[in-house]
Each structure stands twice: as structure tokens, then as C-alpha cells.
Amino acid sequence: MSTVRNIALITSGGDAPGLNGAIAAIAQTPDVNLYFYHGGFDGIIEQDPIAISPTTAREAVQQGELLCFSGRSTHMLHEAGQKRVLEKLKQDCIDALIVCGGNGSAQGARSLSAGLPVAVVPMTIDNDIGGSEYTIGHDTAVNAIAESLHRLRQTAANLPGRIFMVETFGGRCGQLPLAAAVAASADIVLLPEYELNIDKFITEVDARSARGKSVIIVVSEGIYLNKRFSAGDQGVSFALARALEESTEKRVRLSILGYTQRAGDPTSYDCLMAKQMGQCAVDALLNGEKAMLVALKEGRVKAIPLTAIEQAPTLAKELLQLAFKENQLIQLEG
Structure with missing residues (x-):
């Protein structure tokens, strides 16, 4: 039986529409208590955790305003700050952390994974996280x-x-x-x-x-x-x-x-992807995973090792083929 009961969630870096779908999927998981810290990693140190109800989360799925406010961190830039984040999470009786954000946020989550189970839900309109074919907000x-x-x-x-x-x-x-x-x-x-x-x-x-x-x-x-x-x-x-x-x-x-x-309010595709990614994140944590990236791989949402963020993001080959075919991409050397 899983020992994970209290899960904290933060959004880090630039915001992106659709993330409320992931929050709703996590919040509606039986025997799981979901908490927020507004303001990203810094909010963990500076604030008390905020409980979120399944009803509130479900009603906000199609809203562009995120239930959990984002922020950029200074504490995660050095080891002392990372230690403070971990100590505060343990003080607040948090069993696992879900970080929603881009590459920088994923690196921050990775630095905490030795002391606490973490899952990264990819959230950036740029769709540029190595290891995943899609990030929430892109569509x-x-x-x-x-x-x-x-x-x-x-x-x-x-x-x-x-x-x-x-x-x-x-x-x-x-x-x-x-x-x-x-x-x-x-x-x-x-x-x-x-x-x-x-x-x-x-x-x-x-x-x-x-x-x-x-x-x-x-x-x-x-x-x-x-x-x-x-x-x-x-x-x-x-x-x-x-x-x-x-x-x-x-x-x-x-x-x-x-x-x-x-x-803007999220598209239906972003709502669907967010719900699947949120569900995948909480399932992985309940199954004992310690450090993972929730990723879209070959059309399926799955949990993969967090080390996948080291992969350089690449442009979609199918889109490049269309761009060349339609003579849109004229950047040629020489």
C-alpha cells in the first residue's frame, strides 16, 4: 500500500492555459490530499500549503486562470535554497511534490528528488521539453x-x-x-x-x-x-x-x-492532455516512483525517468516537411 497521501503541487516559470485539468485529475484521486503553494518553489518556503477541493478543481478545468499561481525561483539556484525547500515540505508533512513547468522547473524538481518523490508535469506553450512530444498549453x-x-x-x-x-x-x-x-x-x-x-x-x-x-x-x-x-x-x-x-x-x-x-481559455485538446498527464503523475507517485517526467511518447502519456529532460528538444519532422513543401522555411545557409 502506498505511503503517499499528502501531495503538494506548484507551477513554476511561465504560465500556460490548461493546467487546471491536471489539477482536477489529481484532486479527484481517492485517499489523496492535494495542496498548493502559490509562487513556485519560493512559495514553498514563504507560504503555508493551501488545500484544494475536488469540486473547485473540476469546475475550473476550462478556465484560463490557473488555480495555482506561478512564479520564478531564486532559492533553487543554490544548494542551501534547495535544502530549505525540502525541509519546509517535510515540516508541512508533504509526501510527494508535483512540479508543473518547463525545463528550468524540471531541473529544480530533479535537484529535490533525492529527498522526496517528485513528478514533473510539462507545462509551457513552447513545447520544448526534452523527452516529451507535448507540453500543456501549446495547443x-x-x-x-x-x-x-x-x-x-x-x-x-x-x-x-x-x-x-x-x-x-x-x-x-x-x-x-x-x-x-x-x-x-x-x-x-x-x-x-x-x-x-x-x-x-x-x-x-x-x-x-x-x-x-x-x-x-x-x-x-x-x-x-x-x-x-x-x-x-x-x-x-x-x-x-x-x-x-x-x-x-x-x-x-x-x-x-x-x-x-x-x-485564454484552454482548448479541448489541452484540457484532455492535462487531465491525462495529471492522472499519470499521481498514479506514478502512488506506485512508488521517485523521480519522473510525465511525457507524451508515441501518442501515449506515460511516466519516464526525469533524466529524460537532458534530451534536446527537436522540431516535429512532420511539421518541417509541410513547411518545406509549402516553401515557408527559407532559412538556408550560404
């Missing part, structure tokens, strides 16, 4: 970006010949802009995985614009011309637009979607 964000691109396509049809540039999140992984660009049939997508040949890019955009149709370009925030990308950087599209305008003498219409991509 909702793709839909939000695609909707913006569809709207631009409509105004582009009304006044042909214009150049539109849309900057998205994604950091060092292009999975989010790639999926949105393919879904909405954007004309060009720029991804951080491929070196940008600025001269080729300008020539290609100018040629497509000269045909009389508007050009819609999706740009990952991680594309930088003369510096390294740092988390939180935005505005690279300004430099790209300036280069285009100076060379072609054509105006570029800019849209930086920013934090609207992380907002």
Missing part, C-alpha cells in the same frame, strides 16, 4: 497565434501587396512558431534552429511581394542578427523589418503578440 497558444494570422490574411486580401511580420514566443525552440505558421498557412517562418541569411531573406520577401500578393511572415523571438537570445527578449522583428524596409523601400506592418499567446 491553446498555437490556436491564438493562428487566429491572429487568419485575421491578418483577411486584411491582406482587402489591400494586396503589403508585408506583414508577426513575432511569436518560442525562445530557442521554434516548435511554437512552426506549428502556428503551418496551421495558418503563413508565407514564411523564421526559426532559431536555422541560421538566417539576411540577404536571401530580403530577396525572397521582395520577390514574393512583387507578385502583387501580401506576404505574411512569422518570426520567432529567438531569431537575432547580432546578439545572443536571452529569455524574455522581444523585438527582434523591429530589426528585421528595418532591414527589409531599407532594402526594398516597402513598409512592413509589425505585430508582436507578446503575452497574449499565454492567455
